[in-house]
Amino acid sequence: MAVLDSGPFFHGTKAKLQVGEFLTAGFRSNYRDTVVMNHIYFTALAKGAGLAAEIAKGDGKPRVYIVEPTGQFENDPNVTDKKFPGNPTRSYRSRLPLKVIGELESWEPYDPEFIRQLRRRIETGMGEIIND
Template identity: 75%
Template sequence: MAQDTEWTPVSHDTCDQVAGPFYHGTRADLAVGELLSAGFRSNYRDSVVMNHIYFTTIAKGAGLAAEMARGEGRPRVYVVEPTGPFEDDPNVTNKKFPGNPTRSYRSAQPLRVVGEITEWEAYDAEFVRQLRAFVASGSGEIIN
């Protein structure tokens, strides 16, 4: 997001103004039509059961989430559509950069799988390793 662009928060009331496609990264093997929902343990803190399901408009970001996801399967990035209202992800919005440059969102309502992409721009392996170490250290707050 360019610095000279004015950012407007995305809320349940304004989410219909956000254009997809939307992506969700995971290690789960899912089929078109399946629903992804909240209620599972966080990939970042085992003691937290998530109240929301997270997604982004940036395939690379969903790929990183897939790399960080729990499970034995390969990292997967699904094209999803929200089934209800959503808002900016407060875990990243305005944390390091103004606005929502990661284009990350969350919803208490399920996401419907409408497809899968098999290639996306990956993050550097060293960055992923460092992020895993950061997560393992228990650093960072989760806004649930």
């Protein structure tokens, strides 16, 4: 499947970052502590990045950064054809860093009850993580 977007792209996290910093792979998954991720994930949907920020590990404030891939990237197989047809979440991943080029001050939030339910699902296991 071809990559459908040229940006802008977003990454949600609780980390406090500065413009010019780079996000890299190699951290533990937000969905399973035993998995170290081989990719850094991002989306073309600010709302989706906001959801990722809400469920990210840590105690910090949820943040959505505007990011720029530094090289090749692909559709995220964790939410594309293996689980949903196409790429409705407009989610991507890369083995190469993402450069922070800005931060969104606000984005359309998900319903707090939906976020609570998603956190519960994560705690009980959400299935296989495709990390190759």
